[in-house]
Amino acid sequence: MYKIMIVEDDSVIANQMSKFLYTWDYHVEIATDLRNVMNDFSNIRPDLVFMDITLPYKNGYYWCEEIRKVSKVPIIFISSASDNMNIVMAMNAGADDYIAKPFDLQVLVAKLQALLRRTYDFANQMNFLEYEGVRLNIGNNVVIYEDKSVELTKNEGKILKILLERKGEIVERDTLMEYLWQTDCYVDDNTLSVNVNRLRKTLEEIGICDFIKTKKGIGYII
Template identity: 55%
Template sequence: MIIEDDLTIAKSLQEELTKWSYQAFYTTDFNQIMELFTEQAPQLVLIDIKLPYFNGYYWCTEIRKVSQVPIIFISSQNERMDIVMAIQMGADDFISKPFDLTIAIAKIQALLRRTYDFNENDSFLNHQGVYLKANELRLQFEEKEMALTKTEMKILEQLFLHKSEFVSREAIMVSLWENEAFIDDNTLAVNIARLRKKLAEIGLENFIITKKGYGYGLMKGE
């Protein structure tokens, strides 16, 4: 998530991150920062100090009230006290303008690796601070992790990819059939029950919710 008043810089960062196979987006609506943050649940935030209405320090503080997502400040206000203030407000790193895009991407990748302990070729999905590590068949929540079977991973992957909606039982089963996991409605229900039990053991009660007569979804934010 890129919070940047300079549209040229925001677009350049988005384009460069996309080349590296990251999903990146920026906002020009500076009245809806927290709403967008909650909706998109980004793995990392890039934020300028100088912004309309409220500055980057303010938004960093607001984000820190609800999330420990890594934050990098990008700003031309790069005096020593600006950097100190950013770190004190909860930032993880600081990039001074003007900057080299290659160096900025390297810093972003390094911070993501330190935070999530992923290799660059790993894929992961996030919802409400819960991370699905598909390549490793693992799910991470805070300091806890749980191992997944291939079937459990594919079920969760469908729910994570459609986290803002419910996924029909049929759609989940089609996905599993396509991956040679031959499963019927009863077997799906058994897998969901087992997943719920495993999730509860790491503090994720009611993480998977049921839409009666239709299918399943993920717990929605407050």
Template identity: 50%
Template sequence: MFKILIIEDEPTIAEILAENIDRWGFEAHVIKDFHNILGEFAEVNPQLVLLDIQLPSFDGFYWCQKIREVSNVPIIFISSRTTNMDIVMAMNMGGDDYITKPFELDVVIAKIQAILRRTYSYQETNTDVITYNDILLNIKDSTVHHNELQCELTKNEFKILYILIKKHGEIISRDHLMRELWNTDSFIDDNTLTVNINRLRKKLSQIHLDDLIETKKSLGYIIK
């Protein structure tokens, strides 16, 4: 499930956005502490941010810049400020889209869906992130995220998970995995793959993904 972080100073608007975002099958999180936006951002680890410009202490331009220092997550500005200067500045700071208030909720949802589809549906060529259900793989740092939890994988562990998720619903043979991992026709001890699979499963269990990888006896492995 995609998580959307709402950084909005008007409680009524934040509540309306959250209710409608949840209704469309996303998971909305509303910022509670405007002095700890980066901390809440890191805790939620959202796939998209809705960001107002007029905020307590520092404005949305400032927080967009701060988020861009640590993440390439899509950011949609939502603001009552409608001048071209504001829109240009939002884009220059790293915003992906700009919605003016008052807004139509169906327009907001449509833009959210379009950006999520564009960002994550074609992730192999367009982003450093791939997603499957509520699991997110960050190719850049070989981490896997599930809800608020994450773990770091070795190169081979990450590649195994990547292959299985990329071909989810298909049984992937041990021979295929070994060829993909070591890219050689030379003999590789079969036990080496078993060790990698076991280590991967142990790490996945730490983020509550114990049963993600299923073994098909004499056939291989599958993620359904």
């Protein structure tokens, strides 16, 4: 289920959007800390953001630029200002689309769906695996979490890849060793333990703790 974040000063509009999007099976969170939108953004970790321009402390352009410093999440501006200047400013700040108020909720959903499809279908083609905000780029073995990233070694990347592909399941040690052996030199039981411990320490460098659990005598699970 995609998570949608609404940054809107008008609670009536925000609640209308939230209720309608809920009927389309989206998980919707309305930003509550408009003094520091990044707090809510970090906590919610949305797949898409609806951003109003006029906010009580700093405007939507500012928060869009702040989000762009740490994330490529799609952002749709919603505003009563429909002139070209505001549209251009929104796009320059990093927005992906712009909807003028008043808007039809069906049109809102259509734009939302199109943008999610373009963004995440493309991401899948780029070989990303993601779980609970932890994203692995299989192409370059880079892990991204919140506003930090780290590059894994070849074996670390392979271990994390198979664990993410089978998240929620115990991956047996023999399975991991066979997977590494098929694509690299032979890996014994002790070498596997060393590689998993190194992977954990690497993930901890960017704040990912207790992500990989050990099932004693069996294997590992995310």
